Amino acid sequence: MERETIFWFKAAPIHAFPIDSGACIKYLDQQIAVFNFSQSGEWYACQNLCPHRMQMVLARGLLGSCGEEPKVACPFHKKTFSLKDGKNLNGDDCHITTYPTKIEGEYLYIGLPFETSQSEKAENIT
Amino acid sequence: MGGNMKKIIVVGNGMVGFKFCEKLHQADQEKNFEIQVFGEEQWPAYDRVHLSSFFEGKAKDELLLAPREWYENRSIELLTNTLIVQINRNLQVVIDHLGNKHQYDYLVLATGSSAFVPAITGVEKKGVFVYRTLEDLEALKSYASHCKSAAILGGGLLGLEAAKAALDLGLQTHVVEFAPRLMARQLDDQGALLLKTKMEELGIQIHLQKTTSEILGNGKLKGLQFTDGSFLEVDMLIISAGIKPRDELARKTGLAVAPRGGIVVDDHLKTSDPNIYVIGEAASHRGLIYGLVAPGYEMATQVVNQLIGKEVKPFEGFDMSTKLKLIEVEVGSFGDALGETPGSKPILYKNKTKGIYKRVNISADGKRLLGGILVGDTSQYGMLHQFFQNHMALPPEPEDLILGNRGGKSAQGFGIDALPDSAQVCACENITKLHLCQAVQEGNQNISSLKECTKAGTGCGGCLPMVNDLLNSELKKLGKAVKTTLCEHFSYTRQELLDLIKIKEIKTFRALINEFGSGQGCEICKPVVASLLASTWNEPIVKHQHIQDTNDRYLANIQKGGSYSVVPRIAGGEITPEKLIVIGQVAAKYQLYTKITGGQRIDLFGARVDQLPDIWEELIAAGFESGHAYGKSLRTVKSCVGSTWCRFGVQDSVSFAIEIENRYKGLRAPHKIKGAVSGCIRECAEAQSKDFGIIATEKGWNLYVCGNGGSKPQHALLFATDLDSKTCIQYIDRFLMYYIKTADPLTRTATWLNKLEGGIDHLREVVIDDSLGLGEELEREMEFLVNTYSCEWKEVVENPQLRARFKPFINTEEPDSSLQFEPLRGQKIPSNWV
Ligand code: SRM
Ligand SMILES: Cc1cc2nc3c(=O)[nH]c(=O)nc-3n(C[C@H](O)[C@H](O)[C@H](O)COP(=O)(O)OP(=O)(O)OC[C@H]3O[C@@H](n4cnc5c(N)ncnc54)[C@H](O)[C@@H]3O)c2cc1C
Ligand code: SF4
Ligand code: FES
Numbered sequence: 001m002e003r004e005t006i007f008w009f010k011a012a013p014i015h016a017f018p019i020d021s022g023a024c025i026k027y028l029d030q031q032i033a034v035f036n037f038s039q040s041g042e043w044y045a046c047q048n049l050c051p052h053r054m055q056m057v058l059a060r061g062l063l064g065s066c067g068e069e070p071k072v073a074c075p076f077h078k079k080t081f082s083l084k085d086g087k088n089l090n091g092d093d094c095h096i097t098t099y100p101t102k103i104e105g106e107y108l109y110i111g112l113p114f115e116t117s118q119s120e121k122a123e124n125i126t
Numbered sequence: 127m128g129g130n131m132k133k134i135i136v137v138g139n140g141m142v143g144f145k146f147c148e149k150l151h152q153a154d155q156e157k158n159f160e161i162q163v164f165g166e167e168q169w170p171a172y173d174r175v176h177l178s179s180f181f182e183g184k185a186k187d188e189l190l191l192a193p194r195e196w197y198e199n200r201s202i203e204l205l206t207n208t209l210i211v212q213i214n215r216n217l218q219v220v221i222d223h224l225g226n227k228h229q230y231d232y233l234v235l236a237t238g239s240s241a242f243v244p245a246i247t248g249v250e251k252k253g254v255f256v257y258r259t260l261e262d263l264e265a266l267k268s269y270a271s272h273c274k275s276a277a278i279l280g281g282g283l284l285g286l287e288a289a290k291a292a293l294d295l296g297l298q299t300h301v302v303e304f305a306p307r308l309m310a311r312q313l314d315d316q317g318a319l320l321l322k323t324k325m326e327e328l329g330i331q332i333h334l335q336k337t338t339s340e341i342l343g344n345g346k347l348k349g350l351q352f353t354d355g356s357f358l359e360v361d362m363l364i365i366s367a368g369i370k371p372r373d374e375l376a377r378k379t380g381l382a383v384a385p386r387g388g389i390v391v392d393d394h395l396k397t398s399d400p401n402i403y404v405i406g407e408a409a410s411h412r413g414l415i416y417g418l419v420a421p422g423y424e425m426a427t428q429v430v431n432q433l434i435g436k437e438v439k440p441f442e443g444f445d446m447s448t449k450l451k452l453i454e455v456e457v458g459s460f461g462d463a464l465g466e467t468p469g470s471k472p473i474l475y476k477n478k479t480k481g482i483y484k485r486v487n488i489s490a491d492g493k494r495l496l497g498g499i500l501v502g503d504t505s506q507y508g509m510l511h512q513f514f515q516n517h518m519a520l521p522p523e524p525e526d527l528i529l530g531n532r533g534g535k536s537a538q539g540f541g542i543d544a545l546p547d548s549a550q551v552c553a554c555e556n557i558t559k560l561h562l563c564q565a566v567q568e569g570n571q572n573i574s575s576l577k578e579c580t581k582a583g584t585g586c587g588g589c590l591p592m593v594n595d596l597l598n599s600e601l602k603k604l605g606k607a608v609k610t611t612l613c614e615h616f617s618y619t620r621q622e623l624l625d626l627i628k629i630k631e632i633k634t635f636r637a638l639i640n641e642f643g644s645g646q647g648c649e650i651c652k653p654v655v656a657s658l659l660a661s662t663w664n665e666p667i668v669k670h671q672h673i674q675d676t677n678d679r680y681l682a683n684i685q686k687g688g689s690y691s692v693v694p695r696i697a698g699g700e701i702t703p704e705k706l707i708v709i710g711q712v713a714a715k716y717q718l719y720t721k722i723t724g725g726q727r728i729d730l731f732g733a734r735v736d737q738l739p740d741i742w743e744e745l746i747a748a749g750f751e752s753g754h755a756y757g758k759s760l761r762t763v764k765s766c767v768g769s770t771w772c773r774f775g776v777q778d779s780v781s782f783a784i785e786i787e788n789r790y791k792g793l794r795a796p797h798k799i800k801g802a803v804s805g806c807i808r809e810c811a812e813a814q815s816k817d818f819g820i821i822a823t824e825k826g827w828n829l830y831v832c833g834n835g836g837s838k839p840q841h842a843l844l845f846a847t848d849l850d851s852k853t854c855i856q857y858i859d860r861f862l863m864y865y866i867k868t869a870d871p872l873t874r875t876a877t878w879l880n881k882l883e884g885g886i887d888h889l890r891e892v893v894i895d896d897s898l899g900l901g902e903e904l905e906r907e908m909e910f911l912v913n914t915y916s917c918e919w920k921e922v923v924e925n926p927q928l929r930a931r932f933k934p935f936i937n938t939e940e941p942d943s944s945l946q947f948e949p950l951r952g953q954k955i956p957s958n959w960v
Pocket of ligand 1: 727755
């Protein structure tokens with residue numbers, strides 16, 4: 001995947017996010033799910049679209065871990081995805097895109113590919 | 127890798143061809159063989175046995191037996207979309223449809239079969255389908271979307287499966303059978319008749335003794351013309367009249383082919399050419415074609431053993447027992463089902479009201495089980511099949527085999543322990559009891575590792591209940607407590623966690639996992655712990671939103687497309703006109719799809735998450751409360767109108783239903799709970815299908831418990847009679863609390879009771895006789911929950927912080943514009959998903 005050129009989108013202040021669960025960020029037409037683990041202070045971001053039945057819901061899924069791998073379970077059919085690399089942990093073919101995150105001055109930033117522009121519909125990001 | 131690797135070519139990448147690759151790769155430790163597989167279909171081998179689950183929304187890749195990487199990782203060269211058209215035996219090459227030649231040392235033909243299509247005039251018409259490949263099903267599904275009705279030609283196993291699929295596609299479904307009964311080879315007249323009745327109850331029309339003379343229609347099928355002059359008008363036809371082995375390659379290259387099709391093999395599955403084997407449905411062995419996977423898998427193993435030089439037993443043929451799947455009707459048939467063995471004696475059991483028919487055929491000397499038929503209840507199939515297959519000695523009263531549980535005590539000696547070590551538990555993978563026991567002793571002590579290690583239960587899955595029983599019995603013998611631990615994060619059972627939460631006064635998930643678990647939790651343990659915390663402390667569940675499933679998190683049921691539904695409580699189904707009007711006004715204002723539910727209340731669908739608090743604010747202002755349709759909690763207590771209006775009513779069932787529904791509203795449990803109160807014995811509230819049901823008598827109330835609707839309906843059992851209202855409530859308090867404390871997650875009361883040692887008698891002892899001395903404690907705990915109830919929606923509506931959680935986006939106030947709806951009969955529905 002081409003990821004050389006990313007820009008950091010200033011998403012929201014970190015206190016706005018619920019603890020140990022997910023929330024959704026909108027960037028142009030794109031919906032991005034953001035998750036945090038309060039104990040370790042880790043933050044993850046991925047597409048909000050579940051590739052299984054193309055539902056915009058991953059931010060509403062349950063957060064968890066499988067071994068060391070942080071994961072999210074889609075609320076519809078409980079497909080689970082790694083938040084590190086987006087791999088489907090049920091062994092199915094569908095994967096998701098994940099994005100890097102960083103925190104600066106109490107704000108969460110999401111690293112998005114530069115090409116992401118208004119013309120691109122959320123459906124295209126897989 | 128050695129330089130003189132032998133090259134194996136497998137023609138056909140179906141179920142058996144795949145199994146062959148898997149087995150050979152496993153067995154070939156020394157890497158003596160190189161494997162190349164050709165498949166005509168566009169996908170790698172998939173699970174044909176569960177093909178119909180494609181209609182239940184199973185994605186194609188979920189049906190694959192292994193993804194392409196599987197082959198790559200094992201250096202197995204897979205060429206899909208490639209048809210082998212010719213074999214040149216002298217040169218030992220096969221030629222594909224593009225003319226490429228491929229050299230082999232050994233050739234394994236696993237070409238399976240295709241659907242047999244009888245030569246009826248008009249079969250080529252549009253709208254005529256077969257039911258064999260994924261491609262067939264795709265075509266069928268897309269055509270069906272423009273159809274209202276379908277006929278299935280053939281009333282055998284497969285035909286009935288196809289009929290169920292057609293029914294599920296919403297088609298008016300007909301089955302046309304040439305013989306005088308359904309499943310003629312597996313069932314006798316009585317069994318088949320009962321099956322027919324049951325299919326008809328499902329809405330499938332059955333036409334027996336019909337010979338189709340012509341398929342009519344102008345280019346596109348319009349109906350079937352029968353030889354008796356009658357005509358059946360349908361929009362599509364699915365032919366399921368048997369299979370035709372794919373023996374064309376063998377024919378062309380001069381290998382012997384059986385008169386009725388199939389490539390002739392000997393007991394070593396070899397053809398007359400010593401370098402060519404045939405396995406699976408394409409093979410004709412001792413004049414028989416085996417249309418099932420298990421014998422095909424056995425053949426694959428046989429050939430692998432020969433190739434790697436392991437000890438070989440001749441292939442002896444195979445048992446053709448079957449259990450019908452996928453259809454709501456339970457049907458099983460094994461061995462000599464029709465009792466054709468000379469001297470065989472049948473024992474029959476028939477229960478017309480329950481719709482059960484069972485038959486076993488006993489050998490002339492009374493010592494062996496020859497075969498049998500089960501319709502309506504196949505719970506004994508596993509055991510009976512074992513008796514049959516292992517030639518086990520029959521008990522002195524062989525009728526116990528099918529009558530089973532008589533006089534309250536369970537029959538002795540038919541348990542898993544009675545099986546010999548050689549008993550085959552998994553037929554698909556040919557795994558014996560001994561295999562499994564050894565695997566458990568070697569440390570595979572949970573079901574997934576046992577499955578992975580032995581492969582048992584990975585085929586049709588029918589043996590899984592037995593594998594589970596075996597695992598538990600073996601663990602017991604090893605002195606290990608059999609426990610179903612929750613998931614990788616907690617090695618405790620639900621009950622243990624409940625105790626820990628109480629004793630240690632744990633109030634949050636974080637505290638529990640830090641002290642007693644590991645990792646970050648998951649979609650299994652989080653909702654369970656949420657429910658446990660709620661059943662113990664009855665704090666508003668909104669406090670624990672991060673561990674709730676989406677329904678509990680947003681206090682609404684998620685629907686296709688990501689919108690939510692709203693279900694206000696309408697206790698006992700009683701509602702004033704004023705309140706009805708409010709529901710109508712709210713629905714109109716927010717454009718919600720409105721429907722009466724099966725639980726005597728009203729569901730409003732299609733709300734955006736950000737609209738939920740506003741909708742509820744209006745409902746609460748009009749006196750409504752949350753209906754908890756999203757929770758594992760009390761749903762509804764149905765009522766019938768009862769003695770206030772009804773001329774037969776003997777008690778006021780509505781008032782009692784309302785009292786009970788209000789008592790238990792909000793109660794969190796391992797699964798949802800439903801109740802009902804009927805005003806007399808006519809039982810219009812269907813109380814006997816509920817977790818607890820109450821039926822009025824002249825003297826008071828009869829209490830029933832542990833009923834269930836759903837996919838495995840079960841009638842509630844009469845628990846106590848002629849109770850006054852107070853005692854009735856006392857018993858329900860104790861019953862529900864005991865259930866909450868002891869049931870596994872997601873177990874309804876009926877399933878809980880089925881597993882409860884001592885069954886209903888034990889339950890009566892605990893609840894009525896207070897044998898465990900728990901009565902008062904259970905009542906106290908229930909009283910606490912009843913007294914601490916509050917409507918969680920009210921809390922959200924009144925609390926701006928909680929309300930803020932219903933924003934779809936954190937960084938903007940915009941609503942979610944990705945939701946899409948379509949109109950339907952004057953209301954809206956979500957656009958269908960892909
Ligand atoms: C809305 C409703 C259908 C309708 O339009 O009538 C319905 C809808 C759902 N039912 Fe039901 N059931 C509804 C009455 C029933 C009934 C009839 C009844 O309650 O009298 C039954 C059979 C009785 C029983 O439960 O024993 C019923 C047996 C099920 C089952 C099977 C339970 C079982 O033990 O086998 C499920 C699946 C489950 O819970 O795991 C289920 C699950 C569901 C779910 C939650 C499926 C899902 O995950 O989305 C549906 C979501 C409800 C929603 O979105 O609001 N529903 N469901 C009914 C709501 C009743 C209510 O007012 O609360
Ligand atoms: C809907 C349905 C339900 C079933 N349910 C059950 C059940 O419950 N229990 C049970 O035991 N069995 C069941 N069966 C039967 C079971 O699926 C078959 O017995 C099994 O698939 C046989 O495996 P096979 O590999 O011999 O043949 P197949 O699975 O048919 O595979 C043969 C493959 O070879 C390919 N092929 C053929 N000729 C060539 C060629 N010349 N070149 C390249 N490729 C070729 C075919 O395209 C096909 O993909 C069911 C079948 C169907 C259709
Ligand atoms: S059960 Fe039927 S007959 Fe009896 S009171 Fe209710 S409505 Fe009337
Ligand atoms: S839509 Fe996400 S798992 Fe099905």
